[in-house]
Amino acid sequence: MTDWLDPLPWLIVLPLVWGTLAFVLGPGRGARLAIVALVLQMLLALQLAAQLVDAGARAYAVGGWGAPLGIDLYADGLAAVMLLLTQAVALPLAVYARGYFAATTKGRDLFWPITGLMLAALNALFVSADLFNIYVTLELLGLAAVGLVAIAGGTAPVTAALRYLLATLLGSGAYLLGVALIYGTYGSVSLEVLAPLITDEAPFAVTLAAALMLLGLMLKTALFPFHFWLPPAHGGAPAPVSALLSALVIKASFYLVVRLWLDLFEPLTTVDAAQLIGALGAAAIIWGSLLALTQTRLKMLVAYSTVAQIGYLFLLFPLATLTLPAAADSALQGGVMQALAHGLAKAAMFAAAGSMIVATGRDDINRLGGVGARLPLTLFTFGMAGVTLMGLPPSGGFSAKWLLLQAALESGQWWWVAVMVVGGLLTAAYVFKVLRRAFLPVAEGDSVTPVPRVLEFSAFALALASILLGVFGAPLMDLLAVGRGA
Amino acid sequence: MSVGLLYALAGAALFAIGLAGLLALPHLLRKILAFNILGSGAFLILVGLGQRDGSVDPVPQAMVLTGIVVAIAATALALALARQLLERTGRMQLPEDRADAETDDA
Numbered sequence: 001m002t003d004w005l006d007p008l009p010w011l012i013v014l015p016l017v018w019g020t021l022a023f024v025l026g027p028g029r030g031a032r033l034a035i036v037a038l039v040l041q042m043l044l045a046l047q048l049a050a051q052l053v054d055a056g057a058r059a060y061a062v063g064g065w066g067a068p069l070g071i072d073l074y075a076d077g078l079a080a081v082m083l084l085l086t087q088a089v090a091l092p093l094a095v096y097a098r099g100y101f102a103a104t105t106k107g108r109d110l111f112w113p114i115t116g117l118m119l120a121a122l123n124a125l126f127v128s129a130d131l132f133n134i135y136v137t138l139e140l141l142g143l144a145a146v147g148l149v150a151i152a153g154g155t156a157p158v159t160a161a162l163r164y165l166l167a168t169l170l171g172s173g174a175y176l177l178g179v180a181l182i183y184g185t186y187g188s189v190s191l192e193v194l195a196p197l198i199t200d201e202a203p204f205a206v207t208l209a210a211a212l213m214l215l216g217l218m219l220k221t222a223l224f225p226f227h228f229w230l231p232p233a234h235g236g237a238p239a240p241v242s243a244l245l246s247a248l249v250i251k252a253s254f255y256l257v258v259r260l261w262l263d264l265f266e267p268l269t270t271v272d273a274a275q276l277i278g279a280l281g282a283a284a285i286i287w288g289s290l291l292a293l294t295q296t297r298l299k300m301l302v303a304y305s306t307v308a309q310i311g312y313l314f315l316l317f318p319l320a321t322l323t324l325p326a327a328a329d330s331a332l333q334g335g336v337m338q339a340l341a342h343g344l345a346k347a348a349m350f351a352a353a354g355s356m357i358v359a360t361g362r363d364d365i366n367r368l369g370g371v372g373a374r375l376p377l378t379l380f381t382f383g384m385a386g387v388t389l390m391g392l393p394p395s396g397g398f399s400a401k402w403l404l405l406q407a408a409l410e411s412g413q414w415w416w417v418a419v420m421v422v423g424g425l426l427t428a429a430y431v432f433k434v435l436r437r438a439f440l441p442v443a444e445g446d447s448v449t450p451v452p453r454v455l456e457f458s459a460f461a462l463a464l465a466s467i468l469l470g471v472f473g474a475p476l477m478d479l480l481a482v483g484r485g486a
Numbered sequence: 487m488s489v490g491l492l493y494a495l496a497g498a499a500l501f502a503i504g505l506a507g508l509l510a511l512p513h514l515l516r517k518i519l520a521f522n523i524l525g526s527g528a529f530l531i532l533v534g535l536g537q538r539d540g541s542v543d544p545v546p547q548a549m550v551l552t553g554i555v556v557a558i559a560a561t562a563l564a565l566a567l568a569r570q571l572l573e574r575t576g577r578m579q580l581p582e583d584r585a586d587a588e589t590d591d592a
Contacts, residue, residue, distance in 0.1 A: 132549050136552060136556060139556045139559075139560065143559060143560060143563055147563065150567060150570075155571070155574045155575055158567055158570045158571050159571060159580060161567055162567045162568065162571060162580060163580060165560070165563065166517060166564075169521050169564075170505075170524075173501075173524045173525060173528060176525070176553065177527075177528045177531065179532070180529075180546075181531070183532060183535065183546060184531070184534075187536075
């Protein structure tokens with residue numbers, strides 16, 4: 001294979017190119033270019049995944065320079081799974097966004113360029129092989145995400161964007177301090193070089209660095225109690241932006257927590273720390289679901305649902321730390337499956353919510369009457385995404401929760417089972433709260449206008465993917481195992 | 487005590503000052519300045535601890551240069567957003583409430 005056809009660098013270069021071009025071409029041609037390029041990116045991600053399954057994890061030296069002088073990229077199964085998720089969510093959302101911004105033009109001009117930059121940062125983050133490159137991609141991702149929150153203008157979005165910016169800068173500041181301490185101790189930032197050096201006899205500075213980096217990343221993932229910035233930012237942005245942020249951006253920092261916890265800092269992890277992270281996850285599930293139940297605005301409900309679903313992701317840590325290898329394996333698979341299922345389902349849910357808001361002209365759960373009759377496909381999409389979030393079979397959410405339950409039972413930690421069951425019931429409660437209103441007839445004085453078909457079908461594709469993930473998810477789990485020591 | 491360690495300790499102090507400012511000061515310009523102090527603290531630690539046996543290690547210098555570019559971009563974005571907020575609300579600070587569910591409907 002010639003070097004310039006390698007899919008790994010192109011996954012980063014392509015979105016940068018179309019993002020920049022979209023800035024020049026304007027939203028009309030920019031959108032068409034973005035959709036074509038995203039199809040290509042999807043194919044590249046599939047090609048990379050196939051290569052990894054055949055030949056195992058591999059590195060790529062950018063510009064042919066090699067590690068100490070240049071920057072290395074590294075792709076293993078976990079990275080490939082996240083790359084697939086990113087392109088699989090971004091492509092239908094781009095189709096959706098093109099229709100959405102035809103209906104409401106607020107923020108249309110800047111959406112395509114910033115989305116291109118954001119996807120480039122995401123793809124680069126997943127294949128970064130050193131701690132400093134991860135810092136740079138984290139910052140690029142954070143700045144692009146903040147920009148996307150603010151594109152609609154208005155006091156509430158700008159306030160939410162600023163709050164988000166300050167939170168994300170604080171998170172990356174803590175992360176950078178950790179990188180500085182690690183470089184000071186070992187003289188390297190390469191994950192490959194550091195992994196054998198960090199042992200359970202590492203000096204205190206390294207433990208401090210690990211704590212700082214993980215805390216910073218948890219702040220960026222909006223794990224309870226660091227979730228304060230998420231609902232206004234995700235709930236106030238235009239629907240395609242909310243979908244991208246909830247489905248993908250928070251997954252990036254979660255991915256890094258997994259990477260650091262399971263690989264780099266594995267010798268330093270303790271059962272107590274893992275139980276603490278799990279407890280925060282459990283609190284997020286309960287607190288986020290309860291607050292979702294009390295919302296009156298549809299998008300805020302979906303945003304609080306994200307706070308709750310993030311909690312499930314973090315249950316992976318107590319289940320995978322110092323337990324039996326079988327439990328740890330299914331915990332990792334369950335956590336990653338939850339990231340995939342939530343990514344697809346939440347993108348579908350925000351997209352469906354956006355269509356309902358366009359149709360009813362307001363963001364109010366109590367005024368959803370008539371949506372069931374006029375937008376049946378959109379409501380069905382919302383319900384299907386809800387099925388995945390609740391964890392009902394045969395959805396991807398069911399597979400995720402099943403794997404986590406299995407890990408909990410195998411490692412004898414029954415208390416997480418109780419949290420998951422209560423969380424599932426609360427999820428059902430807030431999903432049915434929306435469905436119940438939507439099935440009512442149109443209230444007097446309200447009107448439900450039809451929305452373009454493309455909005456309905458692109459959201460439906462995402463919800464369908466989140467269900468099919470449960471049926472056809474096994475190859476992804478095989479891909480996940482590529483490059484892991486087991 | 488080596489010079490490098492001195493730099494690192496000064497960096498840690500700057501980081502702490504910046505952190506306190508970022509969390510405690512309500513005025514947005516002060517928050518943005520505090521973020522820059524916090525970042526400078528981290529850079530100083532990176533350069534200070536990066537010196538080995540008295541010789542200068544070029545790698546952390548290159549990393550700090552990259553970090554400065556990132557910090558400038560972040561500062562510019564923060565200033566642009568803060569200016570928009572000032573134009574819309576006439577105030578240079580974030581609303582007091584934590585923008586929780588109930589208050590956000592207003």
